[in-house]
Amino acid sequence: MKLVKKNAAAPKPIMAGLLGKTVSRRAFLRGSGLAVGGAAVAGMMPGTMVKKARAARSIDPKAEIKQIKTVCGHCSVGCSTIAEVQNGVWIGQEPAFDSPLNLGAHCAKGAALRNHGHSKRRVKYPMKMVGGKWERISWDQAINEIGDKLLSIREESGPDALWFAGSSKASNEGSYLQRKFAAFWGSNNCDHQARICHSTTVAGVANTWGYGAMTNSYNDMLNAKSIIMCGSNAAEAHPVAMQLILRAKEQGTKLIVMDPRFTRTAAHSDIYVRFRSGTDVPLIWGILWHVFENRWEDTEYIRQRVYGMDKVRAEVAKWTPQEVERVTGVSGDALLEVARTLAENRPGTFVWCMGGTQHTIGSNYVRAYNCLQLALGNIGKEGGGANIFRGHDNVQGATDVGPNPDNLPGYYPINNVGWTHWSRVWGVDLDWLQNRFDQTEYDDGKGGTMKPMNTGGITVSRWIDGVLEDKANISQRDNIRAAMFWGHAPNSQTRGPEMKRAFEKLDLLVVIDPYPTVSAVLHDRKENTYLLPAATQFEQAGSVTASNRSLQWRDKVIEPLYEHKPDSEIAYLLAKKLGFADEMFKNYDIQNNMPTAESVLREINRGTWTIGYTGQSPERLKEHMKNQRHFDVATLKAQGGPLDNETYGLPWPCYGTAELKHPGTHVLYDPSKHIMEGGGNFRNAFGTEYQGENLLAEGSWSKGAEIQGGYPQFTADILKQLGWWDELTPEEKAEADGRSWTTDLSGGIQRVAMKHGCHPFGNAKARAHVWNFPDPIPVHREPLYTPRYDLVADYPTYDDRKVFYRLPTRWKSVQAKDYSKEFPLVHTSGRLVEYEGGGEETRSNPWLAELKQDMFVEINPADANDVNIKDGQTVWLEGPEGGRIKIKALVTTRVGRGTVFTPFHFGGHFQGQDLLDKYPEGSAPYTRGESTNTATTYGYDAVTMMQETKTTLCRVVPA
Numbered sequence: 001m002k003l004v005k006k007n008a009a010a011p012k013p014i015m016a017g018l019l020g021k022t023v024s025r026r027a028f029l030r031g032s033g034l035a036v037g038g039a040a041v042a043g044m045m046p047g048t049m050v051k052k053a054r055a056a057r058s059i060d061p062k063a064e065i066k067q068i069k070t071v072c073g074h075c076s077v078g079c080s081t082i083a084e085v086q087n088g089v090w091i092g093q094e095p096a097f098d099s100p101l102n103l104g105a106h107c108a109k110g111a112a113l114r115n116h117g118h119s120k121r122r123v124k125y126p127m128k129m130v131g132g133k134w135e136r137i138s139w140d141q142a143i144n145e146i147g148d149k150l151l152s153i154r155e156e157s158g159p160d161a162l163w164f165a166g167s168s169k170a171s172n173e174g175s176y177l178q179r180k181f182a183a184f185w186g187s188n189n190c191d192h193q194a195r196i197c198h199s200t201t202v203a204g205v206a207n208t209w210g211y212g213a214m215t216n217s218y219n220d221m222l223n224a225k226s227i228i229m230c231g232s233n234a235a236e237a238h239p240v241a242m243q244l245i246l247r248a249k250e251q252g253t254k255l256i257v258m259d260p261r262f263t264r265t266a267a268h269s270d271i272y273v274r275f276r277s278g279t280d281v282p283l284i285w286g287i288l289w290h291v292f293e294n295r296w297e298d299t300e301y302i303r304q305r306v307y308g309m310d311k312v313r314a315e316v317a318k319w320t321p322q323e324v325e326r327v328t329g330v331s332g333d334a335l336l337e338v339a340r341t342l343a344e345n346r347p348g349t350f351v352w353c354m355g356g357t358q359h360t361i362g363s364n365y366v367r368a369y370n371c372l373q374l375a376l377g378n379i380g381k382e383g384g385g386a387n388i389f390r391g392h393d394n395v396q397g398a399t400d401v402g403p404n405p406d407n408l409p410g411y412y413p414i415n416n417v418g419w420t421h422w423s424r425v426w427g428v429d430l431d432w433l434q435n436r437f438d439q440t441e442y443d444d445g446k447g448g449t450m451k452p453m454n455t456g457g458i459t460v461s462r463w464i465d466g467v468l469e470d471k472a473n474i475s476q477r478d479n480i481r482a483a484m485f486w487g488h489a490p491n492s493q494t495r496g497p498e499m500k501r502a503f504e505k506l507d508l509l510v511v512i513d514p515y516p517t518v519s520a521v522l523h524d525r526k527e528n529t530y531l532l533p534a535a536t537q538f539e540q541a542g543s544v545t546a547s548n549r550s551l552q553w554r555d556k557v558i559e560p561l562y563e564h565k566p567d568s569e570i571a572y573l574l575a576k577k578l579g580f581a582d583e584m585f586k587n588y589d590i591q592n593n594m595p596t597a598e599s600v601l602r603e604i605n606r607g608t609w610t611i612g613y614t615g616q617s618p619e620r621l622k623e624h625m626k627n628q629r630h631f632d633v634a635t636l637k638a639q640g641g642p643l644d645n646e647t648y649g650l651p652w653p654c655y656g657t658a659e660l661k662h663p664g665t666h667v668l669y670d671p672s673k674h675i676m677e678g679g680g681n682f683r684n685a686f687g688t689e690y691q692g693e694n695l696l697a698e699g700s701w702s703k704g705a706e707i708q709g710g711y712p713q714f715t716a717d718i719l720k721q722l723g724w725w726d727e728l729t730p731e732e733k734a735e736a737d738g739r740s741w742t743t744d745l746s747g748g749i750q751r752v753a754m755k756h757g758c759h760p761f762g763n764a765k766a767r768a769h770v771w772n773f774p775d776p777i778p779v780h781r782e783p784l785y786t787p788r789y790d791l792v793a794d795y796p797t798y799d800d801r802k803v804f805y806r807l808p809t810r811w812k813s814v815q816a817k818d819y820s821k822e823f824p825l826v827h828t829s830g831r832l833v834e835y836e837g838g839g840e841e842t843r844s845n846p847w848l849a850e851l852k853q854d855m856f857v858e859i860n861p862a863d864a865n866d867v868n869i870k871d872g873q874t875v876w877l878e879g880p881e882g883g884r885i886k887i888k889a890l891v892t893t894r895v896g897r898g899t900v901f902t903p904f905h906f907g908g909h910f911q912g913q914d915l916l917d918k919y920p921e922g923s924a925p926y927t928r929g930e931s932t933n934t935a936t937t938y939g940y941d942a943v944t945m946m947q948e949t950k951t952t953l954c955r956v957v958p959a
């Protein structure tokens with residue numbers, strides 16, 4: 001039964017019939033066990049902690065209390081909350097019951113947001129390390145010294161000697177400015193958290209059907225008849241989304257969870273499949289084997305909308321139930337039950353998270369998931385789709401418009417087309433921009449050379465190799481000599497001991513963050529190290545994109561505490577010192593030494609045509625926040641009122657200019673709707689044919705399209721051929737001539753295509769066969785550190801490569817040695833509900849830190865008994881590359897025999913030593929512990945440089 005919200009003011013009956021009665025949003029929460037505790041989602045905040053959290057004292061109890069709606073700064077669900085502010089002090093918070101994304105619910109982290117408003121554990125002032133001790137300095141001194149040092153390194157070694165991490169915690173405007181900052185400095189050496197959480201997803205799904213994002217939404221899972229989750233523990237990582245899954249289950253949706261670990265999510269499943277970590281491709285092919293065997297595939301859908309499924313079928317045929325069981329450990333009968341459940345309960349959605357992405361062949365896993373969904377005909381449908389749960393609050397937005405080393409905002413390529421487009425938007429001369437980059441040529445790894453401006457930068461997963469690798473082996477002029485961590489925790493990256501060495505070798509280290517982070521303490525640096533206090537999300541305004549592609553506007557809740565500054569002000573001050581502020585900030589409204597978020601978003605709107613970030617003007621987004629209660633929970637559509645029929649948060653693509661009033665796209669590639677109602681089809685991005693086969697859709701088009709069949713993406717020439725050119729205004733013609741739907745700044749090409757019901761990006765088939773990837777059809781390859789060395793001969797990894805994202809990268813030479821005897825346990829890692837990311841801000845929050853105080857390893861009783869370890873005992877977990885961590889043992893059957901699990905949020909200890917003394921006074925997190933990544937190992941995806949944190953080896957011994 002669908003949840004249908006009636007358009008009404010409070011009290012708001014929104015859902016009829018779940019239990020045979022109408023319930024309000026408050027009742028919904030009570031039923032979900034979220035706002036008031038209960039057993040529905042284990043690990044949720046107890047009810048007492050989501051009641052009003054008032055400060056102990058307020059300045060003037062009679063002063064007016066302002067209610068300011070904001071968006072949680074932790075995960076990508078995008079929960080709204082209402083901050084109560086009195087005399088500029090954040091004194092309380094209330095659930096935002098009107099939000100269609102969370103209906104007032106919060107998890108522990110969201111309920112503890114107010115601590116951001118008065119935390120004393122932050123870096124309070126600019127700090128500088130002098131002789132190994134932190135000293136307070138002024139902002140002027142910090143900017144001057146950092147700027148002088150950067151300019152001198154640039155002079156000696158070129159602009160690529162600076163590498164910097166931007167942030168998925170920054171707003172869209174903040175992360176966009178970070179990418180622009182790197183471009184104007186003259187480098188592609190920038191990256192952010194998406195590289196190490198979902199880069200394989202982005203590459204995998206974009207290359208399959210068009211856009212690198214979640215196709216549907218958390219809310220749309222209410223429309224699914226089946227939900228299959230692989231490598232996702234939503235009950236802890238996306239708790240408020242879990243409420244929707246549980247609601248769907250109550251409506252009869254079948255829930256299948258596949259995970260090496262019996263998680264809190266698995267505890268709610270109808271079918272749980274435990275498999276060996278690192279074997280997702282055979283697992284999925286094992287399911288698809290039964291689908292093909294029983295002819296459960298959607299043949300008409302495949303004929304019309306999918307290219308290359310015959311090649312997948314040939315690969316799947318090799319994965320008989322016997323071979324799948326030999327490799328994954330899962331029986332044929334178990335996978336037959338999964339296949340039948342999916343076939344009988346369509347549409348169904350596939351959910352995956354970092355358990356599916358963080359692997360040396362993560363892009364193969366992602367594409368195997370895609371192929372299963374395409375075979376079942378589940379993509380482009382309400383209740384279907386690939387619901388890819390992203391991590392941080394704005395990791396989707398930062399991926400879309402932020403600091404990526406291999407593309408420009410809106411996924412424009414770092415080639416002449418992309419740079420020309422953005423220099424037009426930025427109003428700078430392309431030659432001037434090019435002259436900012438290194439003027440040498442870089443080895444392209446294929447026997448030729450490339451311009452630095454067109455060469456993908458060093459990724460966050462490998463920055464340490466950019467520092468440590470022999471200079472002769474790196475494809476840039478010099479090693480990385482300076483690093484700037486701007487909203488990024490280093491303990492989320494693998495190979496901790498090597499990272500320590502990299503930090504120590506740098507000539508300059510700058511950390512820009514509200515908290516010191518592990519970057520401040522991991523190393524033994526003595527000089528040339530700075531901490532700059534950045535404002536939190538609640539001390540600056542801007543937009544943020546939830547995992548479902550909806551944009552939400554955050555108003556500023558409070559003024560920055562202490563000497564914290566917003567990201568945009570820091571960017572402005574640094575750019576001024578470095579000499580490019582006039583060019584970089586010329587299009588903005590500058591107030592109080594920084595650009596307004598509204599003016600930055602307008603520039604994003606003016607340039608980001610590829611993914612439809614053009615229609616979400618600041619005014620439209622603010623209207624959506626104001627009218628949240630108008631939106632239906634299951635469709636996210638406004639029912640009546642000023643935003644009638646618009647989708648909440650105008651999820652991208654929201655094509656054309658804001659004036660065109662595109663409603664946003666709730667479900668991508670859905671041909672049952674008109675393009676102006678958010679409908680669509682698969683994208684044409686790879687030509688119209690390949691080796692004689694047609695790549696355009698056949699017999700399928702979106703509702704109302706005047707071209708009834710496949711068609712290529714729109715350009716000025718196509719409009720002319722169709723006879724639609726004269727529908728452009730003279731001004732539009734002048735701009736659009738010779739351009740395409742992605743580079744026409746007038747929006748005329750998009751407007752006219754959509755007027756005829758057509759999709760600006762064409763109408764093509766999805767690609768099951770991705771010929772430009774190392775494995776065009778996903779194949780299994782054993783992990784570099786595998787417990788099944790006997791399978792390496794049959795399923796070997798890749799050959800090493802001399803140049804990949806500027807660095808030599810090893811696969812076979814690592815896999816050449818069998819470590820499984822010395823290190824017999826598979827080591828996998830994941831999240832906890834109490835903490836987020838590297839964990840610094842949540843472990844510095846007393847209300848959260850209290851809930852989970854010790855870093856631990858989950859170990860099966862049999863493995864614990866083998867080495868005589870008791871529950872609660874202190875142990876060493878040792879990795880095969882020499883990293884070791886001293887932690888507590890949690891003896892449990894959650895993990896199967898042969899596998900151990902650690903959470904990845906801890907930091908502040910290193911190989912048995914507490915680093916407390918290294919933090920600036922008063923800023924150490926309340927809870928510290930070993931970083932799991934001190935013990936993780938080498939291994940990178942061959943498409944994106946995603947790191948391997950889900951399948952490596954270790955041993956556990958008593959400490």
Ligand code: SF4
Pocket residue numbers: 072073074075076077078079102105106107108109110111238239240241
């Ligand atoms: Fe919602 Fe995620 Fe924040 Fe929890 S962390 S309150 S689920 S946005």
